[in-house]
Amino acid sequence: MKETILLISLTLFALTIMVAFFRVLRGPSMPDRVVGLDMIGVNLLSMIAIISIVLKTKAFLEVILILGILSFIGTIAFSKYLERGTIVERKSDH
Amino acid sequence: MKTNDVILKTTSHVVFFIIFLFSIHVFLAGHFAPGGGFVGGLLTSSAIVLLLLVYDIKTVQKLLPINYTIMTASGLVLALGTASIGMFMGKPFFKHYFDHFYLPLIGDTELHTAMLFDTGVYLVVVGVTLTIIQSIGGDD
Numbered sequence: 001m002k003e004t005i006l007l008i009s010l011t012l013f014a015l016t017i018m019v020a021f022f023r024v025l026r027g028p029s030m031p032d033r034v035v036g037l038d039m040i041g042v043n044l045l046s047m048i049a050i051i052s053i054v055l056k057t058k059a060f061l062e063v064i065l066i067l068g069i070l071s072f073i074g075t076i077a078f079s080k081y082l083e084r085g086t087i088v089e090r091k092s093d094h
Numbered sequence: 095m096k097t098n099d100v101i102l103k104t105t106s107h108v109v110f111f112i113i114f115l116f117s118i119h120v121f122l123a124g125h126f127a128p129g130g131g132f133v134g135g136l137l138t139s140s141a142i143v144l145l146l147l148v149y150d151i152k153t154v155q156k157l158l159p160i161n162y163t164i165m166t167a168s169g170l171v172l173a174l175g176t177a178s179i180g181m182f183m184g185k186p187f188f189k190h191y192f193d194h195f196y197l198p199l200i201g202d203t204e205l206h207t208a209m210l211f212d213t214g215v216y217l218v219v220v221g222v223t224l225t226i227i228q229s230i231g232g233d234d
Contacts, residue, residue: 062120076102087147088228091152
């Protein structure tokens with residue numbers, strides 16, 4: 001029973017990633033693509049968590065943390081690039 | 095135009111220390127668990143990259159006055175020196191020594207020379223990553 005529920009949720013997360021990937025490919029604007037990439041990151045974290053439940057191991061928990069950190073920094077970098085045009089500034093004006 | 099990024103700055107003050115402490119945890123967890131110098135160095139440099147995103151290169155250079163080229167060189171010297179310990183003892187290059195020691199508050203601890211080599215890798219990874227990012231990210 002539990003295994004079935006976990007497998008169904010894995011399939012649904014995979015479907016969600018496919019939908020978000022469609023938005024990344026065919027997004028009309030750049031912010032759509034950024035939100036799609038962030039959504040792919042969050043769903044990938046959930047998939048790894050469910051896989052670690054299915055395999056009954058704790059080895060993937062650090063993968064979840066590292067992927068979360070990288071996705072967070074990547075989203076911040078993309079949004080800063082969209083808003084200001086640069087990612088790392090030499091000298092800011094404030 | 096004056097940008098309004100109070101939320102980003104307040105969040106980054108907390109998240110920087112979380113990422114940095116997690117990088118130290120991953121660095122020390124190596125050798126028996128996933129982790130080690132390379133991943134720890136990459137996580138530390140991603141914490142500093144977060145500071146570079148929130149502030150700018152001048153401010154971060156004032157906060158952390160580190161010359162990353164010297165950091166890379168000292169990491170290489172440390173890694174090479176640790177690897178050549180065995181040659182002076184008449185053993186092969188990269189020979190690995192370890193023993194059990196009793197440390198106060200921690201108890202029985204296994205200390206390796208691989209840890210010193212990992213520290214060298216950590217310094218090299220942080221230094222090279224931040225040198226690349228500072229040189230390609232800061233041109234006007």
